[in-house]
Amino acid sequence: MSDLAKEAWRKYLIQLQVHPLRTKAITAGILAGCSDAVAQKISGIKKLQLRRMLLLMFYGFAYGGPFGHFFHKLLDILFKGKKDNKTVAKKVLLEQVTISPWNNFLFMTYIGLFVEGRPWGLVRNKVRKDYPSVQFTAWKISPIIGWINHRYVPLQFRVLFISFAASCWSIFLNLKARSVAIKKD
Secondary structure: OOOHHHHHHHHHHHHHOOOOOHHHHHHHHHHHHHHHHHHHHHOOOHHHHHHHHHHHHHHHHHHHHHHHHHHHHHHHOOOOOOOOOHHHHHHHHHHHHHHHHHHHHHHHHHHHHHOOOOOOOHHHHHHHHHHHHHHHHHHHHHHHHHHHHHHOOOOOHHHHOOOOHHHHHHHHHHHHHHHHHHOOO
């Protein structure tokens, strides 16, 4: 690792220790923006849609990072920091039946209303139509990510790990939303 990267990582760790909520919010925002930029490029957009990217950065900053910060702290309190397989399985199950459905619903709604600027009726219909397949796909992938996160990732890095995974997931959701929008246009 280069000296520059080592120094940047050292400073990041200091910020994570001194200002955990702010650091996680900024990190989640940056990763959300990067994932949208990647999704735009993959989908063939010639000129980056800056407004769209900034709105997704805001989502990561205002919701993704803070929600993850408090959720993982709560889980650690509820399960007293245990990392045995039975406890990890309980955490993953709890996450999959509560947080996963909520996060996918909220993200799809946010994309439709605020990022794409569609009226509520269209967004509601799109969520009704696409949500089941999105959630079932999430349940195929996210338990594995949750298991790794709760079993092997230290508490202070869980939001970073999940934010990275969420960035990959949001690329999938963005491409799914964009392909539906292109078919209709």
